[in-house]
Amino acid sequence: MSKNCFPKWLDSAVFYEIYPQSFRDTNADGIGDLNGITEKLDYIKELGCNAIWINPCFDSPFGDAGYDVADYCKIAPRYGTNEDMKRLFIEAHKRGMHVLLDLVPGHTSWEHPWFKESMKAEKNPFTDRYIWTDSIWKEPAGYGSLRGISDRDGSCAVNFFSHQPALNYGYYAPDPNEPWQQSIDSEGPQGTIAAMTDVMRFWLKMGCDGFRVDMAGSLVKGDVDCKGTIKVWHQIRRFLDGEFPEAAMISEWGEPDKSIEGGFHMDFLLHFGPSRYNDLFRCEKPFFGGEGDVSEFVAKYMDNYEKSAGRGLICIPSGNHDMDRLARSVKGQKLKLAFAFLLTMPGAPFIYYGDEIGMRYVEGLTSVEGGYGRTGSRSPMQWDDSVNCGFGTSAPDKLYIPQDSSPDRPTVKAQLADETSLLSEVKRLTALRSAHSALQSRGGIEFVCAEKNSYPLAYVRSDDSERLLAAVNPSDKAVTFRSGFEDARLIYSIGSSQFSEGTLTLGAESFAVYEVQYG
Numbered sequence: 001m002s003k004n005c006f007p008k009w010l011d012s013a014v015f016y017e018i019y020p021q022s023f024r025d026t027n028a029d030g031i032g033d034l035n036g037i038t039e040k041l042d043y044i045k046e047l048g049c050n051a052i053w054i055n056p057c058f059d060s061p062f063g064d065a066g067y068d069v070a071d072y073c074k075i076a077p078r079y080g081t082n083e084d085m086k087r088l089f090i091e092a093h094k095r096g097m098h099v100l101l102d103l104v105p106g107h108t109s110w111e112h113p114w115f116k117e118s119m120k121a122e123k124n125p126f127t128d129r130y131i132w133t134d135s136i137w138k139e140p141a142g143y144g145s146l147r148g149i150s151d152r153d154g155s156c157a158v159n160f161f162s163h164q165p166a167l168n169y170g171y172y173a174p175d176p177n178e179p180w181q182q183s184i185d186s187e188g189p190q191g192t193i194a195a196m197t198d199v200m201r202f203w204l205k206m207g208c209d210g211f212r213v214d215m216a217g218s219l220v221k222g223d224v225d226c227k228g229t230i231k232v233w234h235q236i237r238r239f240l241d242g243e244f245p246e247a248a249m250i251s252e253w254g255e256p257d258k259s260i261e262g263g264f265h266m267d268f269l270l271h272f273g274p275s276r277y278n279d280l281f282r283c284e285k286p287f288f289g290g291e292g293d294v295s296e297f298v299a300k301y302m303d304n305y306e307k308s309a310g311r312g313l314i315c316i317p318s319g320n321h322d323m324d325r326l327a328r329s330v331k332g333q334k335l336k337l338a339f340a341f342l343l344t345m346p347g348a349p350f351i352y353y354g355d356e357i358g359m360r361y362v363e364g365l366t367s368v369e370g371g372y373g374r375t376g377s378r379s380p381m382q383w384d385d386s387v388n389c390g391f392g393t394s395a396p397d398k399l400y401i402p403q404d405s406s407p408d409r410p411t412v413k414a415q416l417a418d419e420t421s422l423l424s425e426v427k428r429l430t431a432l433r434s435a436h437s438a439l440q441s442r443g444g445i446e447f448v449c450a451e452k453n454s455y456p457l458a459y460v461r462s463d464d465s466e467r468l469l470a471a472v473n474p475s476d477k478a479v480t481f482r483s484g485f486e487d488a489r490l491i492y493s494i495g496s497s498q499f500s501e502g503t504l505t506l507g508a509e510s511f512a513v514y515e516v517q518y519g
Contacts, residue, residue, distance in 0.1 A: 005240075005241050005245045006265060006312075007209075007210070007246050007247070007248045007265065009050075009051075009098055009209075009246075009248075010248055010265055010266065010313065010348055010441055011440055011441050011442050012050070012434065012440050012441065013050060013051045013098070013348040013441065014048055014049045014050055014051065014343070014348065014349055014351070014430055014433065014434075015049060015051045015052065015053050015100075015348055015349065015350040015351065016044050016047065016049035016051070016053070016350075016351050016353065017052075017053045017055070017317070017320055017350055017351065017352045017353060018037055018052060018053070018054050018055065018353050019032075019055045019321050019353060019378055020032050020033070020034065020036075020037065020054055020055060020057050020079055021065070021066075021078075021079075021378075021400045022353070022378050022379060022380045022381060022400060022401060023036055023037055023040070023353055023380075023381050023391075024036025024037065024039060024040055024381060024383070024391060024392065025380075025388075025391055025392025025393075025394060026039060026392065027392075028392055028393045028394045029078070029392075029394060029398065030392065030394040030395075030398035030399045030400055031078050031079075031400045032079075032380070032381075032391070032392070032400070033078070033079045033080050033084075034057065034075065034079050034080040034084040034085055034087075034088050035080055035084055036392075037052075037054065037088055038084075038087060038088045038091050041091055041092055041095055041097065042095070043412070044097070045095050045096075045097060046427070047351075047356060047423075047426065047427060047430065048426070048427055048429075048430020048431060048433070048434065049097075049351060049430070050096060050097050050098070051097060051098040051099070051100065051209075051348070052092065052097065052098070052099050052100065053100045053102065053212045053250075053350065054099065054100070054101055054102060055102050055321055056069065056101075056102045056104060056214075057075055057076060057079045057085070057101070057102075058070075058071060058072055058073075058074060058075065058076060059071035059074040059075070059076045059077070060076055060109055061109055061111050061163075062076075062369045063109065063161060063163045063164075063369065063370055064160070064161050064163075064164065064369065064370040065321070065368075065369040065370055065371060065378075066102075066369075067104050067164075067214060067370075068107075068108065068109035068110075068111075068161070068163060068164050068370075069104055069108050069109055069112060070108070070109045070111045070112050070113075071112070071113075072199040072202075073199060073202050073203075082206070085206065086206050086207060089206065089207030089208060089209075093207065098209035098210070098248070099207075099208060099209050100208070100209060100210050100211055100212050100248060100250065101203055101208050101211055101212075102211070102212050102214060103196075103199070103200065103211040103212070103213050103214065104214040104215075105167065105196050105213060105214070105216070105219060106159050106166060106167060106214065106215050106218050106219055107158070107159040107160070107164040107165060107166050107167055108164070108165060108167065109163060109164065110146065110163045110164070110165055114126050114129045114130075114195075115129075115130060115165050117129075118130045118132070118152075118156075118165075119149065119150035119151075119152050120150070120151070120152060121150075121151040121152050121153070127188075128168055128182065128186070128188025128189075128191065129167065129168060129188065129191060129192055129195070130156050130157070130165045130166060130167060130168050131143075131156065131157040131165075131166050131167075131168045131221065132152065132154040132155065132156050132157075132180060133145075133154045133155045133156075133178075133180050134153070134154055134178075134179065135153060135154060135155075136148060136153050136154060136155060138154075138155060139155045140155065140157040140221070142221075142222075143157040143158065143159075143166065143221070144157070144158045144162060145157055145158060146158055146162065146165060154180070157221070159215070159218070161370060166221075167192050167196075167219075168182065168188045168189050168192050169184065169189045169192055169193070169219040169220045169221075169228075169229070169232055170182045170183050170184035170185070170186060170188070170189035170220055170221070170228065171183065171184075171220065171221045171222045171223075171228075172184070172220050172221070172222050172223040172224075172227065172228035173222055174222075181221075181222075184220060184228050184231060184232060189232075193232060193235055193236065196236070197236060197239045200236075200239075200240070200244075200247075201243065201244075204243075204244045204247055208247075209246075209247065209248060210247040210248030210249055211247070211248075211249060211250070212250045212251075212252065213249065213250065213251050213252060213264075214252055215252055215253075216229075216233070216251035216252055216253045216259060216262075216264065217229055217251070217253040217254070217255065217258065217259065219232050220232060226255070226258045226262075229262065230258060230261055230262040232262075233259075233262035233264070234262060234263060236263070237249075237262070237263030240263075248265055248266075249263065249264045249265050249266075250264060250265060250266045250267070250268070250315070251264040251266070251267045251268070252268055252270070253267050253268070253270075254267065254268065254269065254270035254272070254273045254274075254275055255267070255273075255274075255304075256304045256305075256307065256308045256312065256314050257304065257307035257308055259312070260308050260311050260312035264312060265312050265313060266312055266313035266314065266315050266347060266348060267312065267313075267314060267315065268315045268317060268350075269301075269304075269314060269315065269316050269317075271322070271323050274300065275297075275300060275301075275304075276296045276297040276299075276300045276301075277297070277316070279292060279293060279294060279296060279297040280292075280294070280316075280338075280341075281319075281326055281329060281330055281338060282323065282324055282328075282329055283329075286329055286330065287457070287474065288330045288334050288337060288338045288341070288474045289329055289330055289331075289334065289474070290334060290474045290475050290476055290509075291475065293452055293453045294450055294457050295450050295451060295452040295453075295454075298447050298450040298457070301314070302447065305346070305445065313346065313347035313348060313441050313442075314346065314347045315347045315348055315349065315350055316342055316345055316347065316349065317342075317349070317350035317351075317352060318338070318339070318342055318349075318350065318351050318352050318355040318356075319352040319355055319377065320350070320352050321352070321374065321377060321378055322377075323352075323374075323377060324361050324376070324377055325354075325355065325359060325360055325361040325376070325377045326338060326352075326355050326358075327355070327358045327359065327360050327361070328360065328361040332509075333494075333495070333509045334474050334509060335358050335422050336422055336425045336494050336511070337472050337473075337474050337494065337509060337510075337511050338474075339422070339425065339426050339429055340425075340429055340470075340472060340494060340511040341457070341470075341472050341511075343426075343429040343430060343432070343433050343439075344429075344432075344433065344439050344461065344468075344513065345445070345459075346441060346442070346443060346444070346445050346461070347441055348441050349433075351426070352377075353381055354381055354382065356422065356423050356426045357382065357410040357411065357412055357415050357421075357422060357423050358410050358422045359379070359381075359382060359404065359409075359410060360404055360406070360409070360410075361376040361377055362375075362376040362379045362401070362402065362403070362404050363376060364376075365379075365401065365402060368400065368401050371401075375401060378401055379401045379402065379403050379404060380392075380399055380400065380401060380403050381412075382403065382404065382409055382410060382411045382412065383411060383412050383413065384411050384412065384413035384414075385411060385413060385414070388403065389403055389409070389411055390411070390412075390413070391403070410422075425494065428492075429492075432491075432492050432513070436461075436466060436468060436491075437463050437465055437466070438461045438462050438463045438465065438466045438467065438468050439461050439468065439513075442463070443461045443462060443463045444461065444462045444463065445459055445460070445461055446459060446460045446462075447459045448460055448469070448483065448484060449471070449481045454479075455473045455475040455477075455479045455506075456471045456472055456473040456479050456481060456506050457471065457472050457473075458470065458471035458472075458481065458483070458504070459471075460516070466515065467515070467516055467517070468491070468513055468514065468515055468516070469483060469485060469488060469504075469513070469515075469516045470511070470512070470513045471497070471504055471506055471511070471512055472506075472510075472511045473495075473506040473507070473509065473510050473511070474509060475508060475509075476508045476509065477508055478505060478506065478507050478508055479505070479506055480503055480504070480505045480506075481503070481504060482502055482503055483499070483502055483503065483504045483516070484502065485502060485514075485516040485517065486502060486517065487516070487517055488504075488514035488515065488516045488517075489514060489515045489516075490512060490513075490514055491513050491514065491515055492511075492512065492513040493510070493511065493512040493513070494509075494511040495507045495508070495509050495510025495511065496510050497510055497511075497512035499514060
């Protein structure tokens with residue numbers, strides 16, 4: 001990825017992730033819609049977010065909440081129309097905001113017209129759009145399959161759920177004894193790549209600013225080191241550089257060195273895999289719960305940071321539609337400290353809708369649209385104290401997912417009126433980030449205190465204009481550490497802190513940012 005193709009707006013981006021079916025319902029059908037997102041753009045901007053990621057909103061049978069696409073170029077009718085999406089792009093741009101759509105390139109729904117054509121016994125342009133073996137009795141090793149569903153002789157590989165047939169990007173090293181395994185350069189995989197670039201072109205021309213790409217590292221099969229998948233993304237990168245150089249590409253990959261090599265601008269640290277992300281917020285004893293260890297996370301983070309070598313960014317989200325809500329394991333004042341950390345780290349931060357008010361995981365829900373254990377993190381946004389918490393005016397039993405029924409459930413209205421609320425703190429933190437270039441996406445980072453099973457966590461953010469020391473102590477005891485700096489000026493704090501003769505003391509459940517100079 002050439003440096004001149006890095007979208008400048010990512011340098012100061014703060015993202016807000018919207019699960020569209022649960023954000024705001026404007027037509028009283030119990031399901032959120034695009035007009036509801038447009039209606040709330042001013043709220044998102046006032047929160048301090050200048051970019052949005054919208055989970056899949058394309059036409060779908062919704063067996064997997066829209067990650068099973070039936071038409072990549074049509075908005076699902078329950079969300080509105082293509083014209084509604086175009087208006088959302090226009091209104092966001094008027095406010096200086098950018099919008100990413102969720103692209104699912106690895107599979108479709110089994111209801112997609114491409115798949116219906118591929119099931120036919122007669123050879124046609126879609127025969128090789130998906131991965132089929134050459135015999136109904138043979139399954140692709142390592143993958144589930146669909147079989148016995150059509151006249152075509154063969155079994156079709158699936159990704160994740162059985163109703164999601166895998167698109168064909170080829171095998172990294174096709175087995176010569178299995179002629180159905182195609183190389184990346186074969187006609188079938190190249191047709192898939194061309195089709196996906198057509199989808200991207202369609203939405204980018206309409207006003208989309210880029211894509212968050214679902215499971216971006218999983219395209220090519222038998223690709224242990226991801227070299228084949230990187231090759232595919234290089235091909236797509238050339239298309240984007242030629243036609244849409246300002247389009248942002250953010251990957252769900254979890255290995256920044258590989259995704260950035262493939263041409264992505266930023267990669268998420270994932271709640272699964274080797275990132276140690278769960279050490280922060282979601283494990284038996286999370287660091288931000290007040291009795292955990294951060295040292296392994298820091299070591300892994302710096303490993304990824306050094307491998308990416310300034311060519312791209314690493315994102316640490318507050319959460320997403322696949323994780324438990326942040327407030328399930330981090331509570332009270334500690335939630336403020338978690339956001340203080342997230343909003344003072346490199347890479348563009350992502351706030352999952354509702355996390356900014358401490359929305360809770362709704363326990364004991366039956367799965368909705370393939371959510372299973374994730375369903376409790378997808379409940380409707382809690383705006384105010386009106387019917388359905390201001391989400392919409394449908395009968396409560398028509399809501400997409402039941403809401404938090406607790407009498408003390410948090411709402412935007414109540415927290416906006418409270419200067420001590422989590423929402424008010426998040427707004428102050430996004431303003432802090434906006435005011436200091438060293439705290440933004442490209443600012444450097446050096447961890448100066450991250451001891452095993454110990455507090456605090458401290459790090460220096462810096463650029464050509466400033467050097468800032470940030471330190472956080474989620475534990476219930478005051479802590480002290482030698483900072484290595486001679487003098488410091490406090491510019492932001494939660495709780496209590498004191499700097500004296502190079503030593504920083506943080507009170508229990510406290511956070512501070514100091515402007516510092518080297519001694």
